[in-house]
Amino acid sequence: MKHEHLARVIIVTLLALVLALPVIGKFLWHLSYPAVLEMHARLPESGGWSPSTITVRSGQPITLRFTSEDVVHGFAIGKLNQPEIEILPGEFVEATLTFSAPGTYTFYCTRWCGPNHWRMRGVINVIGDGSTPTPEPTPLYLVLGIDLDTPHRAEIMPHRMADPQRGAKLKDRLPAYALEHTTYLSNSPASLWMRLRAEPSLQVLNDDDLWDLVAWVWEQHTSPQAIATGQKLYAQNCAACHGETGQGDGVMMRDLSPPPSDNHITTYNGHTRPPDWSDPRQLLGASPALLAGKVTRGGMGTGMPYWGPIFTPEQIDALVAYLYRFAWNALPEHPLKR
Numbered sequence: 507m508k509h510e511h512l513a514r515v516i517i518v519t520l521l522a523l524v525l526a527l528p529v530i531g532k533f534l535w536h537l538s539y540p541a542v543l544e545m546h547a548r549l550p551e552s553g554g555w556s557p558s559t560i561t562v563r564s565g566q567p568i569t570l571r572f573t574s575e576d577v578v579h580g581f582a583i584g585k586l587n588q589p590e591i592e593i594l595p596g597e598f599v600e601a602t603l604t605f606s607a608p609g610t611y612t613f614y615c616t617r618w619c620g621p622n623h624w625r626m627r628g629v630i631n632v633i634g635d636g637s638t639p640t641p642e643p644t645p646l647y648l649v650l651g652i653d654l655d656t657p658h659r660a661e662i663m664p665h666r667m668a669d670p671q672r673g674a675k676l677k678d679r680l681p682a683y684a685l686e687h688t689t690y691l692s693n694s695p696a697s698l699w700m701r702l703r704a705e706p707s708l709q710v711l712n713d714d715d716l717w718d719l720v721a722w723v724w725e726q727h728t729s730p731q732a733i734a735t736g737q738k739l740y741a742q743n744c745a746a747c748h749g750e751t752g753q754g755d756g757v758m759m760r761d762l763s764p765p766p767s768d769n770h771i772t773t774y775n776g777h778t779r780p781p782d783w784s785d786p787r788q789l790l791g792a793s794p795a796l797l798a799g800k801v802t803r804g805g806m807g808t809g810m811p812y813w814g815p816i817f818t819p820e821q822i823d824a825l826v827a828y829l830y831r832f833a834w835n836a837l838p839e840h841p842l843k844r
């Protein structure tokens with residue numbers, strides 16, 4: 507009789523345990539993925555973010571408690587449209603984040619804290635339920651087989667400032683392919699110019715009329731908003747190296763020896779230096795696919811950071827559209843013009 511009772515108690519207890527398993531599991535799960543995490547920011551030379559890799563569950567909020575151990579840093583997560591968090595030395599600031607979908611997110615410092623600032627990055631692995639993000643499409647430069655690392659200076663350039671307004675008046679003469687977005691993406695301004703020059707229907711136009719047309723085509727693939735976005739992103743993320751006017755003389759680069767006269771990476775030895783975009787040939791010889799590819803992939807050792815995990819494709823398009831302004835705007839005063 508006694509034994510029978512004991513057995514019953516054991517069975518009931520076991521059953522209760524089995525039924526409670528999911529709840530217990532969830533409890534342990536929460537223990538292993540803390541709801542609050544202290545996050546220390548230091549200059550990249552002193553270790554950068556600590557921790558630099560964090561794992562969170564989708565749908566489960568995590569509170570990050572930031573502090574800086576040296577200078578002012580900033581925190582933002584790539585491709586997510588949320589305001590940056592300013593991190594002051596010796597102070598704590600909190601932010602609660604909830605990720606709705608699993609995936610890998612890159613977080614980065616938003617302040618120019620030093621020459622290696624851009625290396626101050628880390629990763630958030632979001633695991634758990636939710637639709638997995640659609641894999642990114644193959645970058646266009648790979649589809650087109652563009653080598654990002656060979657020189658691409660244009661052999662030709664306008665004799666005067668190309669004028670899209672003047673180009674607009676001639677636009678009806680353009681062959682249909684010139685208006686396609688893929689034509690813009692896969693051609694440099696100089697290569698489109700050469701294709702147009704070979705068109706029998708455009709023989710009546712002089713060389714500079716054709717440049718006006720190319721400048722007009724370039725304008726059709728951007729917007730004032732995109733240019734404004736590109737300008738802002740450039741000032742925050744690129745000007746420190748590339749310089750405000752794109753001459754490759756940003757504050758982080760001024761101490762380096764000047765670039766060799768032909769101004770291209772493949773001939774750099776020792777120091778790398780950003781190209782001088784006030785020489786129009788540098789950008790007039792580059793297609794949007796090439797520039798976007800370089801921005802996304804980076805220089806792989808040249809000192810040019812990779813921005814693929816940081817910016818959305820729209821932001822990269824906006825940056826590329828903004829860069830061409832350096833070439834078009836440089837035209838009137840540039841010495842090569844003479």
Ligand code: HEC
Pocket residue numbers: 624739740743744745746747748758771778779780781788789792797798800801804805806808809810811813825
């Ligand atoms: C830490 C310095 C640094 C920062 C920051 C930087 N760059 Fe660069 N960039 C370079 C250097 C050095 C090169 C030349 C070497 C190379 O092409 O890889 C370069 C080259 C490039 C090129 C290739 C240009 C050409 O004509 O071939 C593009 C495009 C470019 N950068 C865009 C950007 C953009 C856009 C940003 C900001 C989002 C940026 N860079 C931020 C250093 C930097």
Ligand SMILES: [Cu+2]
Pocket residue numbers: 548549578579580615616617618619620623626
């Ligand atoms: Cu920093």
